[in-house]
Amino acid sequence: MNPVLAELHDKARAVLDPVHHDFFAGGAGDEVVLAENEAAFRRLALLPRVLRGREIGEDFPVMISPTAFHKLAHPDGELATARALSGTTLVSSTASTVPIADVVAAATGPVWFQLYVQPDMAVTEALVRRAEQAGCRALVVTADSPVFGRHRRDLAHGFHDLPPGLAAENMRDLVEPGLRNIAMSPTVSWEHIDRLREMTALPLWVKGILHPQDAELAVGHGVAGVVVSNHGGRQLDLVPASLDALPAVVDAVAGRVPVALDGGVRSGGDIALALALGASAVGIGRPVLWGLAADGDQGVRRVLDVLRDEFLHVLTLCGGELSRDMVVKRC
Numbered sequence: 001m002n003p004v005l006a007e008l009h010d011k012a013r014a015v016l017d018p019v020h021h022d023f024f025a026g027g028a029g030d031e032v033v034l035a036e037n038e039a040a041f042r043r044l045a046l047l048p049r050v051l052r053g054r055e056i057g058e059d060f061p062v063m064i065s066p067t068a069f070h071k072l073a074h075p076d077g078e079l080a081t082a083r084a085l086s087g088t089t090l091v092s093s094t095a096s097t098v099p100i101a102d103v104v105a106a107a108t109g110p111v112w113f114q115l116y117v118q119p120d121m122a123v124t125e126a127l128v129r130r131a132e133q134a135g136c137r138a139l140v141v142t143a144d145s146p147v148f149g150r151h152r153r154d155l156a157h158g159f160h161d162l163p164p165g166l167a168a169e170n171m172r173d174l175v176e177p178g179l180r181n182i183a184m185s186p187t188v189s190w191e192h193i194d195r196l197r198e199m200t201a202l203p204l205w206v207k208g209i210l211h212p213q214d215a216e217l218a219v220g221h222g223v224a225g226v227v228v229s230n231h232g233g234r235q236l237d238l239v240p241a242s243l244d245a246l247p248a249v250v251d252a253v254a255g256r257v258p259v260a261l262d263g264g265v266r267s268g269g270d271i272a273l274a275l276a277l278g279a280s281a282v283g284i285g286r287p288v289l290w291g292l293a294a295d296g297d298q299g300v301r302r303v304l305d306v307l308r309d310e311f312l313h314v315l316t317l318c319g320g321e322l323s324r325d326m327v328v329k330r331c
């Protein structure tokens with residue numbers, strides 16, 4: 001792990017209510033997948049190519065993955081995260097504690113909207129319109145959550161509600177006045193993806209793909225991209241590390257749409273490994289929350305800056321270009 005990220009996590013742990021720290025840090029079940037997401041990177045090594053005589057560009061293939069409830073980390077919440085972007089894309093959660101329009105207004109980079117499809121399609125459509133009107137540039141439908149994950153740390157603490165004064169602000173006054181709960185629904189299907197594609201001209205991504213046949217289906221349903229993700233180990237605690245699921249999805253997609261990855265990315269080297277295995281970009285979840293808790297927008301900026309610096313350094317050491325033949329098992 002990049003030491004700055006470790007330091008920011010330590011600081012976050014020191015300042016956060018332990019209940020909120022554990023909400024951010026925790027995973028589902030025995031937290032096997034939570035640990036595996038990071039461990040999978042350490043099982044791989046990079047074989048650099050030398051003497052390629054190539055200077056690298058400034059492209060930084062990183063986005064901020066959607067995470068709920070940033071006001072639990074810092075009073076400015078998602079506004080602070082949005083101010084820190086300086087060109088990086090923020091995928092803003094349905095469960096943000098700041099309305100999406102305010103997130104976009106504060107943003108210094110593109111904002112995409114992460115959508116939990118609601119069982120009532122009128123409510124879903126109202127969320128989509130809200131994201132469009134705010135100026136979001138894409139929709140990211142989360143597909144790995146037919147039910148809420150079971151997080152033992154939250155159960156142990158009895159954490160299930162936001163404290164008074166905080167709410168999932170995007171859920172206010174949709175269709176009818178008042179605040180709704182975010183629903184997870186096992187009836188969400190590819191038909192909903194088709195309906196969303198008819199509903200909006202925004203590029204539609206699907207997040208939470210692990211099976212290559214689902215990647216194939218996603219492409220068949222006209223998505224703009226897929227995110228290989230296990231929700232940071234917060235849903236099914238039986239799945240592979242997201243990095244280990246990546247190659248088969250990349251093969252199934254066969255270059256037809258971009259394949260992003262999130263889960264366990266904690267250094268510039270991790271970014272390089274994911275790209276070498278065919279990811280077009282990676283998403284960062286918890287480290288952004290640690291930066292936010294430790295130091296607001298400056299902490300989030302620090303996370304992005306150290307990852308950018310480290311990634312570009314690693315990329316240069318690898319000869320400026322990454323490919324699958326450069327990844328080997330560490331034995």
Ligand SMILES: Cc1cc2nc3c(=O)[nH]c(=O)nc-3n(C[C@H](O)[C@H](O)[C@H](O)COP(=O)(O)O)c2cc1C
Nearest residue numbers: 024065066067068093142231232263264284285286
């Ligand atoms: C506290 C927390 C809240 C999350 N909330 C959402 C969410 O609202 N929507 C979503 O699609 N994913 C959500 N995720 C999953 C992240 O988008 C992402 O897949 C995961 O955090 C990536 O792993 P990492 O934290 O190891 O970087 C959440 C993750 C965490 C840790």
Ligand SMILES: O=C(O)C(=O)c1ccccc1
Nearest residue numbers: 068095145149182231234
């Ligand atoms: O905690 C999560 O992982 C998550 O996705 C979520 C979704 C809705 C509300 C709160 C958290």
